[in-house]
Amino acid sequence: xxxxxxxxxxxxxxxxxxxxxxxxxxxxxxxxxxxxxxxxxxxxxxxxxxxxxxxxxxxxxxxxxxxxxxxxxxxxxxxxxxxxxxxxxxxxxxxxxxxxxxxxxxxxxxxxxxxxxxxxxxxxxxxxxxxxxxxxxxxxxxxxxxxxxxxxxxxxxxxxxxxxxxxxxxxxxxxxxxxxxxxxxxxxxxxxxxxxxxxxxxxxxxxxxxxxxxxxxxxxxxxxxxxxxxxxxxxxxxxxxxxxxxxxxxxxxxxxxxxxxxxxxxxxxxxxxxxxxxxxxxxxxxxxxxxxxxxxxxxxxxxxxxxxxxxxxxxxxxxxxxx
Amino acid sequence: xxxxxxxxxxxxxxxxxxxxxxxxxxxxxxxxxxxxxxxxxxxxxxxxxxxxxxxxxxxxxxxxxxxxxxxxxxxxxxxxxxxxxxxxxxxxxxxxxxxxxxxxxxxxxxxxxxxxxxxxxxxxxxxxxxxxxxxxxxxxxxxxxxxxxxxxxxxxxxxxxxxxxxxxxxxxxxxxxxxxxxxxxxxxxxxxxxxxxxxxxxxxxxxxxxxxxxxxxxxxxxxxxxxxxxxxxxxxxxxxxxxxxxxxxxxxxxxxxxxxxxxxxxxxxxxxxxxxxxxxxxxxxxxxxxxxxxxxxxxxxxxxxxxxxxxxxxxxxxxxxxxxxxxxxxxxxxxxxxxxxxx
Numbered sequence: 001x002x003x004x005x006x007x008x009x010x011x012x013x014x015x016x017x018x019x020x021x022x023x024x025x026x027x028x029x030x031x032x033x034x035x036x037x038x039x040x041x042x043x044x045x046x047x048x049x050x051x052x053x054x055x056x057x058x059x060x061x062x063x064x065x066x067x068x069x070x071x072x073x074x075x076x077x078x079x080x081x082x083x084x085x086x087x088x089x090x091x092x093x094x095x096x097x098x099x100x101x102x103x104x105x106x107x108x109x110x111x112x113x114x115x116x117x118x119x120x121x122x123x124x125x126x127x128x129x130x131x132x133x134x135x136x137x138x139x140x141x142x143x144x145x146x147x148x149x150x151x152x153x154x155x156x157x158x159x160x161x162x163x164x165x166x167x168x169x170x171x172x173x174x175x176x177x178x179x180x181x182x183x184x185x186x187x188x189x190x191x192x193x194x195x196x197x198x199x200x201x202x203x204x205x206x207x208x209x210x211x212x213x214x215x216x217x218x219x220x221x222x223x224x225x226x227x228x229x230x231x232x233x234x235x236x237x238x239x240x241x242x243x244x245x246x247x248x249x250x251x252x253x254x255x256x257x258x259x260x261x262x263x264x265x266x267x268x269x270x271x272x273x274x275x276x277x278x279x280x281x282x283x284x285x286x287x288x289x290x291x292x293x294x295x296x297x298x299x300x301x302x303x304x305x306x307x308x309x310x311x312x313x314x315x316x317x318x319x320x321x322x323x
Numbered sequence: 324x325x326x327x328x329x330x331x332x333x334x335x336x337x338x339x340x341x342x343x344x345x346x347x348x349x350x351x352x353x354x355x356x357x358x359x360x361x362x363x364x365x366x367x368x369x370x371x372x373x374x375x376x377x378x379x380x381x382x383x384x385x386x387x388x389x390x391x392x393x394x395x396x397x398x399x400x401x402x403x404x405x406x407x408x409x410x411x412x413x414x415x416x417x418x419x420x421x422x423x424x425x426x427x428x429x430x431x432x433x434x435x436x437x438x439x440x441x442x443x444x445x446x447x448x449x450x451x452x453x454x455x456x457x458x459x460x461x462x463x464x465x466x467x468x469x470x471x472x473x474x475x476x477x478x479x480x481x482x483x484x485x486x487x488x489x490x491x492x493x494x495x496x497x498x499x500x501x502x503x504x505x506x507x508x509x510x511x512x513x514x515x516x517x518x519x520x521x522x523x524x525x526x527x528x529x530x531x532x533x534x535x536x537x538x539x540x541x542x543x544x545x546x547x548x549x550x551x552x553x554x555x556x557x558x559x560x561x562x563x564x565x566x567x568x569x570x571x572x573x574x575x576x577x578x579x580x581x582x583x584x585x586x587x588x589x590x591x592x593x594x595x596x597x598x599x600x601x602x603x604x605x606x607x608x609x610x611x612x613x614x615x616x617x618x619x620x621x622x623x624x625x626x627x628x629x630x631x632x633x634x635x636x637x638x639x640x641x642x643x644x645x646x647x648x649x650x651x652x653x654x655x656x657x658x659x660x661x662x663x664x665x666x
Contacts, residue, residue: 074518075489144540170523173482174541258487258527259519268523275487279529283389283489283515 052300056293067294073260073276080291082298084260088270089302092181092256093245095266100185100245101238104192108234111193112200113222125197132190140254143183144175148255151179155267172267175257180270183251188241195240199233200226232314239310246303249274273299351626356384357391357404359530360491360549361427361610364645365404368638372630379626388491389515395421395613401623403613406491407515408592419617422665423591424658425609426634428582428648430550430573431496432606434538434558437462438477443572445470447564448605452504454481454545456511457520462543470564480524484537484546487527489516495608496547502596503605532556547606550574551646565605566597577604578648587654591661607648614665624666631662 019027059067063080070081107128111121155172162168172178203226211225227234257269258279273295284292362385369381386394388405395403396416404426414421433451435444446454450466453459459466463478486493494515501508511517519525528537531548535556538544545561550573553560562570571577581603585595595607612631618624635658639649650658 072518073516075516076512076514077518079518141536144536148540171480173480173524173526174484174537174544175526175528253487253529254533258529259521259523259525261521261523263523265523269526279488280516283387285389 049300052293052296056290056297059290059292059294060297063291063294067291068298071260071262075285075288078287082273082276082295084262085271085273085276085295086298086302087262088177088256089246089272089274089299091270092177092184092252092272093242095177095181096184096188096245097238097242098185099182100188100241101192103185104189104237104241105196105234107189107193108196108200108237109222109227112197113218113226125194128190128193130190131186132194136187136248136250137254139183139187140251143179143251143255147179147182148172148174148176151182159267166264167266169263169265170268173269175255175269176267177256177270178266180252180255180257181266183255184245184248187248187251188244191244192237192241195237196230196234199230199237202233203229232318235310235314235317239307242306242310243303246299246306247274249278253278273302350378350380351622353379353381353401353623353626353630354383355381355391355402355404355612356386356394356400357613358388358406358491358610359385360388360406360429361404361647363551364427364642364647367641367645368634369630371637371641372633375633376629379629381630387488388494389489392613401618402615402627404611405613406608406610407494408611409613417615419615420664422614422616422661423611424614424631424662425587425591425650425654426612426658427639427642427650428578428595428607428609429646430578430604430607430648431492431499431547432550432553432558432560432573433545433547433563434535434553434560435546436538436540436542436544436559438479438542439475440559441471441474442559444474444559444561445564445570446561448503451561451563452500452507455483455485455500455547456504456506457483457522457525460522460524479543482541482544483522483525484534484541484544485519485525485527486516486531486534486547487529490530491515491610492531492547492549493517496606498594498596499606549646554646563605565601565603566599567601567603569601571602571604573604574646575604576602578607579651580604581607582609582648582654583651587657591658614662616664617666621666627665628662631665632659635659635662 067081068086069083070079071083072079072081074080110116111124116124152172155168155178158168159171207225207229208221211221216225252272253275256272256275258271258275259269260271261268263270277292277296277299280288280292362383365383365385369383373380383404388407391400391403391405392409392413394400396413408423409421433446437444447466447470450459450464450470453466460481461478462476462481468476494513497507497511497517498513500511501513511519519527526537526541528534531552534546534548535552535558538546538548538558539556548558550560554574560573562572564570565577580600581595581598584598584600584603585593587593592611593609595609597605598607614627618627635650635655639655642649
């Protein structure tokens with residue numbers, strides 16, 4: 001497009017001009033930097049997989065798939081199996097997701113849908129985000145000293161009255177699945193709340209206006225218009241939260257009881273993969289390192305599967321919504 | 324104000340730059356890593372030792388016995404420490420040889436949490452073995468009641484608290500249980516981690532502090548941990564029945580009596596699995612420092628010998644007040660003699 005010379009302004013004083021050599025260079029450099037950064041992330045992931053896979057290969061060769069389905073962990077007799085750990089990881093994370101996800105989304109609605117004056121909403125948001133800054137160990141201690149004693153009488157009552165339901169099949173002695181899941185739920189709450197808030201805030205204001213214009217009540221607008229429109233983002237928040245729950249280590253190591261058993265009961269001790277890795281690595285011998293690396297691969301695979309499943313559900317849901 | 328501080332900083336930097344080459348020649352740094360069980364005592368020793376020797380600093384990292392041995396085999400430290408000593412196979416991997424020196428002793432206690440806080444609960448051998456095997460599950464069990472007449476024991480579940488991480492403490496405890504109970508030996512056996520009975524009344528916590536916190540928070544709990552940790556966390560400790568049939572509490576004369584009952588072989592590696600003697604506390608152990616027999620730097624070797632000398636002399640006086648057992652005099656002599664092989 002040719003530039004028309006404007007009256008009264010000399011050619012070199014015009015606002016627009018073709019990019020200079022320096023601009024080109026800066027542009028290229030920035031592009032290279034960004035691309036490099038993106039590749040670096042992929043390379044890093046590849047490298048981690050290579051390292052863990054390489055060290056775990058021996059464990060995979062020697063123990064095979066039986067490793068994933070047996071439940072004995074006996075270093076002395078060299079028998080290893082991680083079924084209870086897989087079970088505990090999924091059970092505790094799903095429970096935490098159910099609790100933390102519900103409260104996170106509810107909180108996001110509360111903070112974005114004009115329930116509060118904006119200044120107060122900022123205070124609330126900051127407080128929720130502060131939860132993310134508390135170290136894992138502190139959560140663990142808090143769980144041990146506050147959540148467990150508070151939960152014990154409730155658990156005892158449930159066991160007495162509803163003990164025939166497998167969920168309440170045991171009493172809570174100390175550490176166990178339920179306190180671990182509650183603390184885990186609080187830990188993933190900030191992630192779920194923050195990302196859900198962003199998703200809800202991204203819904204254009206006119207969508208809500210249109211809903212009100214059609215005569216919906218506030219609740220109808222939130223539940224039938226806002227939430228479905230923001231569903232993709234909220235679902236992403238839940239997947240992120242679930243991922244965080246799967247990998248959480250220290251608080252769980254302190255609270256879950258680290259017992260290799262598979263039980264439906266909420267109050268019995270269990271174990272998780274992340275806790276197994278964290279607790280056994282420092283003193284592990286050669287053989288143990290190999291099987292621990294195998295367990296780490298299993299954890300990676302679970303996380304990957306969860307993400308893929310989340311992605312797939314998302315795609316399906318959005319396709320249905322469009323149809 | 325600001326300017327002065329900048330000048331001051333510069334002056335300090337100049338001093339450092341000028342002083343450094345001289346310091347680097349004279350000062351010597353010894354690094355070690357390993358067992359966490361004697362860590363409080365070792366750090367007190369090394370701090371005092373470094374304070375006395377101006378150009379000598381000792382750094383010790385409590386990573387765990389297994390990690391210490393690994394560092395030692397990789398030659399990343401000058402010495403290491405381990406509760407489980409070293410196996411022959413591990414020792415054969417060190418060119419020039421390893422000198423194991425027992426430095427102090429410790430006791431593993433059985434802590435409990437019962438309503439009404441009864442002190443000095445008495446536990447016979449077969450009873451505590453039975454509890455950790457998951458065979459005795461109630462505090463009101465007749466065998467516990469029989470050993471403790473006059474103590475009100477409620478009909479309460481026993482929750483066993485064990486170590487979740489692999490540890491020297493577990494090794495010592497399970498070695499003792501294997502020595503006193505045939506069933507234990509055939510079942511879980513001895514090791515830094517073992518396959519514990521499966522029950523929802525067995526829970527595990529990381530580290531000594533995790534175990535003491537869980538015991539304190541769980542009514543009806545019982546668990547094993549190192550004496551010093553139990554003492555400082557104020558966990559109630561049981562009196563245990565020893566081989567001679569006597570009930571002995573930890574922290575008194577029982578520890579030294581147990582160590583004295585064991586004859587150390589020339590390589591100074593011996594386990595006190597089930598000591599004889601009416602006064603001996605049953606779950607007692609030595610803990611070792613590991614040294615290279617051949618050090619590259621003769622100055623370092625001399626410093627290490629000096630360190631051992633200090634730990635054996637003044638260091639031993641610190642042991643009892645920190646909850647550890649001082650070495651018997653004849654052992655001190657033997658260790659001193661053996662330390663000459665650190666060259």
